[in-house]
Amino acid sequence: MMTPDHFKTALLEEMRVCILPFWMYKASDQQHGGYWGSIKNNGFVDKQADKGGILHARLLWAFSKAYQTFGHQSYADHASRTWWFMRNQLTDETNLELYWSSLQGKHFANHEDWLITQAYYLFALSAFGHIDPAAKSHCQVVFKHLLPAIHESSSQPGDVAELWRGYLHLLEALDSYLQLYPADTQANVAMTHLLERAAGLLDELTAEDIEQLNWGRVGATSWLLQEFAERYASDDLRPVLVNLSQELQGRVQQQMIMTPAQGIALNLADENRYGWVQAEALASAWFDWQAAPCEKKWQGLIGHWQFIFQHISDRQYGEWKLQADGETAPNLSDSSNLEKVGFWKCPYHNFRACLTVYNALSKSNKQEQ
Numbered sequence: 001m002m003t004p005d006h007f008k009t010a011l012l013e014e015m016r017v018c019i020l021p022f023w024m025y026k027a028s029d030q031q032h033g034g035y036w037g038s039i040k041n042n043g044f045v046d047k048q049a050d051k052g053g054i055l056h057a058r059l060l061w062a063f064s065k066a067y068q069t070f071g072h073q074s075y076a077d078h079a080s081r082t083w084w085f086m087r088n089q090l091t092d093e094t095n096l097e098l099y100w101s102s103l104q105g106k107h108f109a110n111h112e113d114w115l116i117t118q119a120y121y122l123f124a125l126s127a128f129g130h131i132d133p134a135a136k137s138h139c140q141v142v143f144k145h146l147l148p149a150i151h152e153s154s155s156q157p158g159d160v161a162e163l164w165r166g167y168l169h170l171l172e173a174l175d176s177y178l179q180l181y182p183a184d185t186q187a188n189v190a191m192t193h194l195l196e197r198a199a200g201l202l203d204e205l206t207a208e209d210i211e212q213l214n215w216g217r218v219g220a221t222s223w224l225l226q227e228f229a230e231r232y233a234s235d236d237l238r239p240v241l242v243n244l245s246q247e248l249q250g251r252v253q254q255q256m257i258m259t260p261a262q263g264i265a266l267n268l269a270d271e272n273r274y275g276w277v278q279a280e281a282l283a284s285a286w287f288d289w290q291a292a293p294c295e296k297k298w299q300g301l302i303g304h305w306q307f308i309f310q311h312i313s314d315r316q317y318g319e320w321k322l323q324a325d326g327e328t329a330p331n332l333s334d335s336s337n338l339e340k341v342g343f344w345k346c347p348y349h350n351f352r353a354c355l356t357v358y359n360a361l362s363k364s365n366k367q368e369q
Contacts, residue, residue, distance in 0.1 A: 002302045008361040010305070011354045014313060019347050019354070020066055022318030023059060024078055027341050034085035034102075035059060039341035041314075041321060050343070051102040053090045056082055057120040058348040061176075064127035065355060076131050083128055083135065095138065096145045097121070101343075112166055115153060118146050119169040126176035136180060143177055147186060150174070154193045160201040161212040167201070168221060170194060171228055178232070191232045195241060198225065202244050214267045215255060216349075219280030222248035223287040223356075249288040252281055253300065261303040263311070263324055273324035275312045276349035282308065283353040286360065314340070320350045 002010070027035045029047075034056060037049030063079035066072075090099045092106075098121035099105050100113065108114040122142055129136035150170055156163060174191045181187065202221070210218055222245055229241035255264045263273035264281050285304055289297040311324035322345060325335040339345050 001299065002305075004361055004364070007302065007305065008358060010309070011358040011361070014309075015066070015351060015354050015358070016070070018313055018315055018318055019320070019351050020062070020075070022340075023062075023347060024074065026318060028078075028081075033081065034089060035082075035346075036341055037101075037343070038339060040336065041317075041338050041340050042336035043317065050104065051085075051089070052343040053086070053098040053100055053117050054120050055341075055343060055346050056086050056090060057098060057117075057124040058346045060086065061120075061124040061127045062347045062351045064124070064131060065351075067131055068127075069355060069359065079128055079131065083125075083132070096142060115149055115166050116169045118149070119166075119173040122146055122173040123169070123176045126173070126180045129180045139177060139180060140184075143181075143184070143187065146173075147190065150190050151193075154190070154197055159209070160205060161209050164201060164213060164221070165217065167194060167198060168217065168224070171198070172224065175228055175231070188232065191228070192234070195228060195233050195237060199237060199240050199244065202248075205248075210251070211267050211269070214270075214277070215252065215264050216266060216274065216277035216280050218248055219252050219264075219277065219284045220349075221245075222252055222284045223280075226287060246288070246291055249284050249291070252284040253288055253297070256281060256285065256300055256304060260300070261307050263304070263307050273307075273311070275308075275320040275322060275324075278304070278308050278312060278324075279320075279349040279353040283356050286357045290360065319347070 023035065027039060029036055029051075034051050036045050036047065037051045037055070038046035040046075060079055060082040063075050063082060067075035067079060086098065087095055089102050091097060097106070098117050100108050100117060108117070122139070125135055125142060126139050129139045153163075153166060153170060171191070171194055174187055174194065178184065178187050178191065202225075213221075225248075226242055226245035229238050229245065233241055252264070259265075263278050265271040266274055266277055282301070282304055285297070285301040289301050307324075308320075312320050314321055317340075319340050321335065321340065322338045322342075323335075
């Protein structure tokens with residue numbers, strides 16, 4: 001069985017050998033800037049594909065966090081080139097709002113898409129602000145521009161299935177911003193309002209709600225909510241949110257137990273083992289084990305990691321596949337045409353999950369020394 005030290009080494013290699021180099025050397029458009037909008041598993045690059053705003057925001061966040069964690073200048077350089085492209089091709093002259101894409105510009109299908117795109121913008125720019133003084137200053141302007149929409153969203157009527165996708169991304173954005181400006185009163189108030197609303201929405205989560213949200217979002221919520229609660233919630237609200245998080249972690253583990261070492265499906269309607277869903281389940285399993293360590297949970301965590309390593313991580317060509325193939329996907333006859341790079345397919349869920357667990361293991365090692 002893999003030890004914590006071996007697991008930490010495996011996560012480090014996954015990030016620095018498999019995931020990040022793919023984007024630095026295979027997915028970057030050296031002629032026009034930014035990153036290609038579509039690359040298939042077989043390596044085909046669609047040079048005409050639209051370049052998404054969310055794709056580039058996620059990349060800006062990933063390279064910024066990579067530089068903060070590992071300190072290698074190449075990561076800061078790629079974060080800077082990503083920001084240059086976003087500033088010149090994915091925003092207008094004010095740089096206040098992120099476009100949906102380079103071809104569609106400000107044309108969003110609906111308000112939710114606009115809100116989530118702007119949340120990603122603040123999320124990513126705040127991470128970049130730790131390494132770029134001008135970006136740090138601009139973050140405050142972007143936050144103040146987005147604040148009315150955050151307030152409006154936090155009081156919007158609806159149930160968890162309708163609201164949670166947007167809420168989760170707003171919480172991520174505020175968390176990233178508050179790590180840059182922890183004393184910002186307006187941001188702290190907005191975070192408190194969203195966390196209070198989250199407690200009410202998630203308190204009576206049904207099986208039907210989970211089916212609509214899918215196991216990827218439930219997995220992400222199960223560990224992110226705990227982190228947000230521990231950083232920002234009041235003494236009264238914190239235990240409520242932590243209990244909700246741990247209950248969701250337990251539900252994710254039940255899904256993993258039902259198909260041990262075979263990943264988890266998106267939901268009942270879609271049984272594919274998508275990489276992003278496995279990434280969020282990995283982080284959830286880590287937090288579940290950390291709350292009450294035992295051999296059974298550790299075996300489940302490592303078994304899930306080995307499934308990712310064998311069926312989703314592409315050590316030959318880099319990055320993670322969109323979904324597992326081979327014997328885990330009997331209905332998939334040919335995976336070569338699936339996207340490895342796409343509008344949403346980028347190093348966000350996978351890199352974040354690996355980085356989160358890696359940092360927790362590093363912190364644990366320091367405490368033991």
